[in-house]
Amino acid sequence: MNDVVISVTELTKCFGDFTAVDHISFDVKRGEIFGFLGANGAGKTTAMRMLCGLSFPTSGSGSVAGFDIMTEGEKIKCHIGYMSQKFSLYNDLTVWENIRFFAGIYGLSKSETKERAQRILEQLHFTSERNTLVGALPLGWKQKLSFAVATIHNPGIVFLDEPTGGVDPITRRQFWEMIYEAAHAGTTIFVTTHYMDEAEYCSRVSIMVDGKVCALDTPSQLKRAFAATSMDEVFRQLARGAKRGE
């Protein structure tokens, strides 16, 4: 099977006369943690929406999980996971109800749902919290549960949109350990973040400026190429050149 799980070529999205995403091309390999960085307004969200099958490109081509982003958006949705910090779980449903809800969304059978729910509860040591309202859980637990439900259908790729915003330093790190583990087990991770130390945790990082991918490499190669000591410096050097007013 092909080792490239996301591949885009000259992907472009225009809104009227505004080119939000401007001919971007890249490949992501299985099991990579791919950091997708950029200044506010650089076009990250627009690009990510196209990769998730939520929006069609104006031109260019690409595939995600083996499906064409132009014609097979619905199939892509079934084969990826998605999690954002802002919305992932229903606070007024219990842990179990949230799991069952997301299992239902992804069309899992009753027996599959039962088996996966059991596995999630055990892995997260949540068995005693089965009937707790998610709203009453500490933030760190909610995040782990969000990640677990986003991957309940065993997708090969997970998109994480600023998953760690506003989270305390310990929880943030526990979350990244979950990401490491998932990647280790072969899941491809596509993640956006404003924390530059998290960029260092990625296998490769792309940086978007004004709709274009203007750098893409491993963190250590990027630092070398920009003669920088940290990813923060690399990011600043590139984003300072941005013309678009956010």
Next chain:
Amino acid sequence: MPAISVNNISKSFGKVKALDCVSLQVSKGELFGLIGPDGAGKTTLFRLLTTLLHPDEGTAQVDGHDIVKDYLAIRQCVGYMPGRFSLYPDLTVEENLNFFAALFGVSVEASYDLVAPIYRQIEPFKERRAGKLSGGMKQKLALSCALIHRPNILFLDEPTTGVDAVSRCEFWDMLSELRQKGITIMVSTPYMDEAARCDRIALCNEGRILSIDSPTDITRGFDAPLYAVKARNMFELLQRARTVQGVLRCYPFGEYHHIVTDATFNTDNFQSSLNALEDLQIQAVSPTIEDMFIKLMER
């Protein structure tokens, strides 16, 4: 007289104790940072100090005025930028600024010198409705509106959350300029790396203050040897480093993992225990605010 004085303040919402016996003092002209994650109680403290909430227990004074009795006096002399965008989206940039000036009975011209360094950056878009501005421009407009009545004290609730690293840095440059003009600033942020831009900071978590001091003095309280370690396989290193004698904690820290150690730790032993890992490196490092925060949280 301190600009802000908080004495044993507590505030609960139902069963949730948002603030648990918090005390702090901010001097005039200080740039004071509240550093902590969601749920630390930062917003509740701002809402108490701007007289939008009453405390359950404790007292506080802002610019010498009691937050319960003298709330009207406080509202005249403080500027407040809430965490959520709170301007009128269907008014233009200019209309919003005029509106806030009118609320406080001042003219935009009279305060123009103060807001100009910030407002000038969005003035080319003054005809645009505030709801149509980008995130960074909204933030600049909100700061301009919070400054229009020349407040003595400025409260900024997470002005840089969700903002990219470059824009965050620019925002802190603006705050430094305001501080130069003598305005006392209390600002909250979940980004630990911004702490260094403050004169003093309070590290807060779950309604309590873990530590208050200048950024450099806070890290002096870190009393265990700290090392940065690196190897080709960082995930494996993370798991295996935790099993080595003398390692109390190991956590990812950017390019490296940090290991906190006790007296039984020895770098030679560490290297020989993990010699199966390729490209293993270890070096002693100075703790950062984030290391200190982690240590205080785990206590």
